[in-house]
Amino acid sequence: MLRENVNDLLAFLVVARERSFTKAAAKLGMSQSGLSHIVRGLEERLGVRLLTRTTRSVAPTPEGEHLLTTIGPRFEEIEGELVALTDKRERPAGTIRITAEDFAIDHILWPKLRKVLHDYPDINVEFIIDYGLTDIVAERFDAGVRLGEIVSQGMIAVRISPEQRMVVVGSPDYLNRRPAPRVPQDLTDHNCINLRLPTRGGLYVWEFEKDGQEMRVRVDGQMTCNGITQILNMAIDGYGLGFVPEGLAGPEVDAGRVVEVLGDWCPYYPGYHLVYPSRRQASAAFTIVLDALRDRG
Helix, strand or coil, X not given: CCCHHHHHHHHHHHHHHHCCHHHHHHHHCCCHHHHHHHHHHHHHHHXXXXXXXXXXXXXXXXXXXXHHHHHHHHHHHHHHHHHHHHHHHHCCCEEEEEEECHHHHHHHHHHHHCCXXXXXXXXXXXXXXXXXXXCCCCCCCCEEEEECCCCCCCEEEEECCCCECEEEEECHHHHHHCCCCCCHHHHHHCCECEEECCHHHCECCEEEEECCEXXXXXXXXXXXXXXXXXXXXXXXXXXXXXXXXXXXXXXXXXXXXXXXXXXXXXXXXXXXEEEEECCCCCCHHHHHHHHHHCCCC
């Protein structure tokens, strides 16, 4: 069936059931002449008369009656499914699994979701803390949080935060004992707190950029862990310099518990994005979560 026939068939069904162009036009919210023109055009394309018209009545021809009894119930079934889908969207339910760093969960995802999940008690959200860029599809996650908007084929990225940057911080006590680094190379002479990544057990390489010059520094120090929050706590306690998200360090800088260094070497990056597989129709629950997380700045 040609796509252009669908709306015309729906118009014909209303006329055939109402047995009146006047009543059908009122029901469809259009003029009687316009409706008559639509049905006449359908008949011409199909090459068959569907309605018998007199000055007093309108009735389906045998061909029109056949069309009414065969396709009418199918359109009703489609309409019923659409109504059922709408009903489900009004009461969204299901579990949404998201993989992300603990900073993104604590400072971006949860502050946004806690505002809306009270209104949707049937939506369950599962957070999995992960620094290893887990394969979202293979591990059956609904979405993952990544810095930047570059994604692999078949994935969609939606921005959920403003621009972000990593900053180097150390306690006043530590920086009283050691001269503050002026360039990233100076970090090799400092006690730095490393982040161990789950991928092959490697250590995170600190990345810097200034005036178009990019620099990657492998640091060393007494402490290593696999969580950003723990790195900040160790820096506060004077065990060295930590490389942590600015949003995490900000309150500690304001309180004077740590001092930011190398600020002119710490560029901003595209913000966090929610990355998920491309799909024709997301679930109602996922749509609610996505809309709550979307950055509108």
